[in-house]
Amino acid sequence: MVQSSKKIQGVPEPTIRRMPSYLAFAEGLLRKGQQFVSSTQIANYMNIDPTQVTKDLSYTTIVGKTRVGYEVKALVDVLSEFLGFTIMDNAFLVGAGSLGSALLHDSGLSHFGLNIVAAFDVNSSTIGKKFNDIEVFHIDQFRDLSQEMNVVMGIITVPAENAQTVADLMVAWGIKAIWNFTPARIKVPEDIIVQNTTLYSNLAIIFNKLHNDRKEVL
Amino acid sequence: MVQSSKKIQGVPEPTIRRMPSYLAFAEGLLRKGQQFVSSTQIANYMNIDPTQVTKDLSYTTIVGKTRVGYEVKALVDVLSEFLGFTIMDNAFLVGAGSLGSALLHDSGLSHFGLNIVAAFDVNSSTIGKKFNDIEVFHIDQFRDLSQEMNVVMGIITVPAENAQTVADLMVAWGIKAIWNFTPARIKVPEDIIVQNTTLYSNLAIIFNKLHNDRKEVL
DNA sequence: TTCCATTAAAGAAAAATTTCTCTAATGATT
DNA sequence: AATCATTAGAGAAATTTTTCTTTAATGGAA
Ligand SMILES: NC(=O)c1ccc[n+]([C@@H]2O[C@H](COP(=O)([O-])OP(=O)(O)OC[C@H]3O[C@@H](n4cnc5c(N)ncnc54)[C@H](O)[C@@H]3O)[C@@H](O)[C@H]2O)c1
Ligand SMILES: NC(=O)c1ccc[n+]([C@@H]2O[C@H](COP(=O)([O-])OP(=O)(O)OC[C@H]3O[C@@H](n4cnc5c(N)ncnc54)[C@H](O)[C@@H]3O)[C@@H](O)[C@H]2O)c1
Numbered sequence: 001m002v003q004s005s006k007k008i009q010g011v012p013e014p015t016i017r018r019m020p021s022y023l024a025f026a027e028g029l030l031r032k033g034q035q036f037v038s039s040t041q042i043a044n045y046m047n048i049d050p051t052q053v054t055k056d057l058s059y060t061t062i063v064g065k066t067r068v069g070y071e072v073k074a075l076v077d078v079l080s081e082f083l084g085f086t087i088m089d090n091a092f093l094v095g096a097g098s099l100g101s102a103l104l105h106d107s108g109l110s111h112f113g114l115n116i117v118a119a120f121d122v123n124s125s126t127i128g129k130k131f132n133d134i135e136v137f138h139i140d141q142f143r144d145l146s147q148e149m150n151v152v153m154g155i156i157t158v159p160a161e162n163a164q165t166v167a168d169l170m171v172a173w174g175i176k177a178i179w180n181f182t183p184a185r186i187k188v189p190e191d192i193i194v195q196n197t198t199l200y201s202n203l204a205i206i207f208n209k210l211h212n213d214r215k216e217v218l
Numbered sequence: 219m220v221q222s223s224k225k226i227q228g229v230p231e232p233t234i235r236r237m238p239s240y241l242a243f244a245e246g247l248l249r250k251g252q253q254f255v256s257s258t259q260i261a262n263y264m265n266i267d268p269t270q271v272t273k274d275l276s277y278t279t280i281v282g283k284t285r286v287g288y289e290v291k292a293l294v295d296v297l298s299e300f301l302g303f304t305i306m307d308n309a310f311l312v313g314a315g316s317l318g319s320a321l322l323h324d325s326g327l328s329h330f331g332l333n334i335v336a337a338f339d340v341n342s343s344t345i346g347k348k349f350n351d352i353e354v355f356h357i358d359q360f361r362d363l364s365q366e367m368n369v370v371m372g373i374i375t376v377p378a379e380n381a382q383t384v385a386d387l388m389v390a391w392g393i394k395a396i397w398n399f400t401p402a403r404i405k406v407p408e409d410i411i412v413q414n415t416t417l418y419s420n421l422a423i424i425f426n427k428l429h430n431d432r433k434e435v436l
Numbered sequence: 437t438t439c440c441a442t443t444a445a446a447g448a449a450a451a452a453t454t455t456c457t458c459t460a461a462t463g464a465t466t
Numbered sequence: 467a468a469t470c471a472t473t474a475g476a477g478a479a480a481t482t483t484t485t486c487t488t489t490a491a492t493g494g495a496a
Contacts, residue, residue, distance in 0.1 A: 012482070012483065016419070017423065020401065020418040020422050021403065024378070039443075045403055047403065050444095051445090051486075052483095054443090054444060054445065054446095055483095055484085057444095058445070064445080066442080066444055066445090067491070067493050068442095084422070084426065084429045085422075085425070089425070089428070097323075098319065101316065102316040102317045102320040105316035109421070176431070183326075185264055193427045195424045198235075198238060200242075201234070201235040202397065203327070204234050204237060204330075205231060206371065206413045207302030208228070208229065208234050210302070210371075210411055230453065233453090267454070270453095270454065270455080273475090273476095284461040284462055284473050285461070285463050285472055286474095287473070
């Protein structure tokens with residue numbers, strides 16, 4: 001694949017995927033008042049190898065104490081910081097349908113550094129509504145608002161066939177990253193970050209295991 | 219990690235994750251009336267390497283034609299079959315809140331072989347409601363219904379702190395696979411299949427790229 | 437105090453996944 | 467008819483990710 005010439009060997013993607021779960025676990029421990037947590041404990045919770053945990057955490061600045069583990073409070077702080085959950089990024093959501101409105105409702109997103117400032121749709125019956133204090137505007141107002149607010153991310157939750165149209169619009173108005181929930185793959189300029197989140201991939205994995213287990217009667 | 223003694227080297231998980239997108243693309247081509255599709259075309263759509271596509275498809279029974287590619291209709295059939303989307307599996311959903319009701323609304327799931335037969339909640343204001351013809355029952359009715367219908371999958375969309383309680387309940391009533399949308403990791407017997415779908419992982423990946431790009435001004 | 441078991445961390449090894457290379461086939465072009 | 471360019475597919479190589487091994491540290495038990 002043709003990539004931008006130099007690719008600064010960053011943090012492995014699987015590592016980044018696991019980190020929000022480490023964080024969620026650590027936050028739980030913090031609430032319960034636990035002061036230290038070992039890689040063994042985290043690994044047990046996650047159902048992975050303990051060395052995987054230490055290796056993952058070695059990408060951050062945290063240092064553990066032999067025979068004790070990591071300080072829970074420090075772990076929460078370091079992971080939040082590392083994952084970029086302490087910086088608030090503004091986002092627009094386009095397609096305030098069933099999935100879109102669920103995302104608007106989700107306060108977890110703002111907890112993790114994503115601030116959805118407005119939603120857009122074309123369906124007149126949803127325009128003007130508010131979900132969790134986020135108002136739904138007509139898509140034509142996209143232009144004006146994106147310039148006013150400092151919006152870096154666009155969330156696409158329209159039907160798959162409209163994904164490209166919406167993506168083009170987002171690119172045109174200077175959005176830097178797109179979180180695409182449709183099964184469609186969108187074409188955007190190279191410098192735009194795209195994250196596809198296809199729930200059906202997860203379904204496929206469950207089915208694969210489920211149906212294989214059925215055959216595997218031995 | 220301690221795994222069940224023999225692990226029949228199956229299809230790579232990354233491959234399975236890509237397949238639903240191949241399928242969605244092929245279905246689109248089929249609707250447009252295109253008869254053949256090459257790995258190059260698929261790869262271009264997916265933004266991956268063409269040999270990745272041929273390698274992935276080599277796990278299925280389809281055979282391509284040199285200089286022509288794969289027959290679109292056959293590709294759709296083979297992938298649907300391979301991914302288990304032609305077998306209908308029954309599922310229960312627990313937690314008919316914002317995410318839960320979005321999933322109930324989503325007809326994509328039934329298109330991909332998942333038939334949500336009933337939903338459960340504890341909130342009296344949602345009990346009795348219907349989403350997309352799927353009724354919401356009180357969680358206490360879980361027992362009776364799971365025995366009547368042949369339900370193999372449980373979908374968890376309750377707040378994270380209640381995930382384990384719900385999982386225990388699902389296990390107790392003979393469910394084989396759990397699709398967990400909460401950030402919490404649940405503990406279940408070894409033979410139960412668990413698929414965690416944490417949207418915040420995707421968010422972490424976007425932020426990582428977005429914030430790195432900001433620094434990487436060179 | 438002495439010993440022991442548990443732990444983080446670093447590096448090596450193994451395993452999994454992706455990318456590259458080559459070959460043979462074949463439709464299209466000259 | 468001959469040539470060319472594109473393709474699937476197989477196997478090798480490279481890369482990435484996970485797991486294993488070793489070392490050193492240290493809190494708690496004897
Ligand atoms: N609902 C789910 O749980 C779920 C699950 C997985 C994937 N998805 C995917 O998410 C996407 C949305 O699904 P949904 O269930 O929310 O659909 P939906 O029909 O409930 O919502 C789509 C919304 O987009 C709006 N819209 C359509 N075209 C638009 C445009 N050009 N500009 C702005 N708004 C537009 C519609 O008016 C509607 O409100 C689909 O691609 C679907 O495959 C949904
Ligand atoms: N909404 C989203 O877009 C979103 C995104 C990512 C992750 N999530 C996760 O999904 C989960 C649900 O989120 P949500 O936004 O739908 O929350 P929600 O509060 O809208 O819905 C939760 C529902 O579960 C019900 N419930 C609570 N305890 C229950 C129990 N013991 N048995 C049965 N039902 C019970 C509640 O009555 C409520 O209806 C959370 O863990 C959240 O982190 C949600």
